[in-house]
Amino acid sequence: MAKKTAIIDLGSNGIRMAIYEKTSRYGFYILNEQKVKFRLAQGAYEQDNVLVEKQIKKAYEIIKYFKTQALNFKCNKIFCIGTSALRDAKNKSDLINLLKKDLKLNIKTLSGMEEAYLSGFGAINLLPKLDDKSICLDIGGGSAELCLCENTKVVKTFSLDLGTVRLKDLFKDKFNKLEKYIDNYLEQIPDDFKASILITIGGSLRAISNAIMEKNNYPLSQVHAFSYQVDEESEFIEKIINCKNSELSSLGIKKERHDTIKMGALVFYKIIKKLKIKQIITSGAGVREGIFLKDLFKHHKGFPANFNPSLKSLEDRLIKYKSGSLVSNVTRLFNTLNEIHYVDKKYLKHLTYAAKLIETGLLLSYYSNHKHSAYCVLSGLNFCIKHEDKALIATIIEQHGKKINYENLKLKKLLPDENTISWLNFILAFCNSLNKAKENEICDFSYKNKTLYITKNTNNFIMQEAIKKISKPKSFNVYINNEEI
Missing domain, CATH: 3.30.420.150 (Exopolyphosphatase. Domain 2)
Incomplete structure (x- = not known):
């Protein structure tokens, strides 16, 4: 199983190389991408599709450079493909043979x-x-x-x-x-x-x-x-x-x-x-990406159901301490407060994504780590997700339990209503504070008579202080193990 794969793409308008690094079976990200603007078929369309020798030599030198770069990145696999300019060229074998003989690269000419x-x-x-x-x-x-x-x-x-x-x-x-x-x-x-x-x-x-x-x-x-x-x-x-x-x-x-x-x-x-x-x-x-995925999926039909390769890649690379309890607790609290938050259940998915990624920024620095985490979401959660979804995930992580100033939110154009953001922000920050001691404990929640009751094994002072700082979207009391916070 290749951990790093380079794809060299000889197109009509340039030559590109993308390097993909797998972080787990299906998790991956783009480690590096380079491009040289180069027209292999320059003048060839007017000359009966015959590539000029100068262009063949230049293409060879660019691909040689890319192969060296791929080896420097310790790529286990290198795929090289040619598209329209190469498949149309009557003398394409000149370049194909040169690459095979000198660079030991087999370039595949793709049909249309x-x-x-x-x-x-x-x-x-x-x-x-x-x-x-x-x-x-x-x-x-x-x-x-x-x-x-x-x-x-x-x-x-x-x-x-x-x-x-x-x-x-x-x-x-x-x-x-x-x-x-x-x-x-x-x-x-x-x-x-x-x-x-x-x-x-x-x-x-x-x-x-x-x-x-x-x-x-x-x-x-x-x-x-x-x-x-x-x-x-x-x-x-x-x-x-x-x-x-x-x-x-x-x-x-x-x-x-x-x-x-x-x-x-x-x-x-x-x-x-x-x-x-x-x-x-x-x-x-x-x-x-099509070539990379075909190789990735060669023994399988595709990604598992509800799987996001970017989410998995971020977790694999940036999360040192994985807390399954945080995901469980935000889900439980969301459902417990359903009668007062009026937030569409479809946003529970955003909440669980945020719970999984809230600590990605800790790898950079503890201070302002919530801002670093939001940046990681916006920059790294790229595949299989809408812009509106990752904007919401990043926003509720970055707000960090603060009172929402809706009009000044940077990504407001992509976000849902203020009530939704306020509640998701509160639930995430609240459950994250419950997890301060890192005991990975799943809590029991109940809500009645304007009071949220929480049952958990620990109730330390640091956790209580963190909870008090969180802005509630609606006034209600909080009791942990029958002690008012």
């Missing part, structure tokens, strides 16, 4: 269907679970891949030669001819590719999502799992397509994307309209 499948597989397994059908769209430099998904399964795939670099080389800025060319290709999409949700993959589509986040002053910076409604952002996407290149920066598009982003936006926009898409979900995961 394989690329579509792996991109979709990586995205659909690492995004929050969807109960309905969705379509994944991966626009790369050489091609655009589509796959139809149901839950975490890829049902059907389709590949189109509509990559941004390809279109840039073939059409320059001749948009009239380009639009007709794209329209003709889109007619080939099978009729059964129908869904209201489009999952977007690839650098161009992430750049568009990042620009939308910037425009809307979105409170989080992570693009993975960011979602938006098509009818709210169609006009902005059209602006990107129709503006001058010199205006792209003002729309939030980074300079490195200026030469191809309009091509990608045009393909994206036309696919949205053709497929009648209503919602966009952005994926930071794609073909590289």
Whole structure:
């Protein structure tokens, strides 16, 4: 079982390497990621798809560097893949043989269907679970891949030669001819590719999502799992397509994307309209994650039920002392106070996540550890979870039992109502204080006549003082072992 795996991806617009480290059977995180902007097929689309020798040599040197880096990180496995630019090249064997002979690397050339499948597989397994059908769209430099998904399964795939670099080389800025060319290709999409949700993959589509986040002053910076409604952002996407290149920066598009982003936006926009898409979900995961997960799941069907790989990875790496009693106690107290808190039961999951991760920040420092823990949640709880969910988990950890100043909460745009946050914050801090002595004890709770009764083996002074500092959302008395606090 490989603990560290490197995936080297030779694309049409760059060469990337991602290194994944497993922390347990299914827990993992991205240890390192590097990219060199490099166009293997530069000029080749105009020259009958023949790679020039200069580009082959440069690709070899970049991949050689990445292999050295992978070995420095002590990777047990190294996968090397090539996508559209390599599969289209008539002389691809020149590079393949060079890598095999000199670097002992076997580069696998993915077909369009394989690329579509792996991109979709990586995205659909690492995004929050969807109960309905969705379509994944991966626009790369050489091609655009589509796959139809149901839950975490890829049902059907389709590949189109509509990559941004390809279109840039073939059409320059001749948009009239380009639009007709794209329209003709889109007619080939099978009729059964129908869904209201489009999952977007690839650098161009992430750049568009990042620009939308910037425009809307979105409170989080992570693009993975960011979602938006098509009818709210169609006009902005059209602006990107129709503006001058010199205006792209003002729309939030980074300079490195200026030469191809309009091509990608045009393909994206036309696919949205053709497929009648209503919602966009952005994926930071794609073909590289698809390859990693395929290797991870080779003896299994996928993640166990209700399993989150990022949650497990954070627990494995950052939690020194695991308290099962805290998770049990927050659940018990939530249910006990149900008659007075009026918080939807769906938020119990957020409370248990927070209980599991509340001490991740202790590894950095005891002082302000709740703030460090909140940062760990926002930065490390990346896969299989919505932005709104991790924002709430981080917030109730960071508030640390203080009185909620709802209007000044940093992530307010993503949070539920004040009552929900106040009660979750209280229950988490209260149960964490009960756990001060680290005796890992499960408590008995009951509530009657405006009084919370708690039965536990210990009732020390430090715990009592901590409880007194916690802000209650509603006035009631607290007794521990028949002693009023």
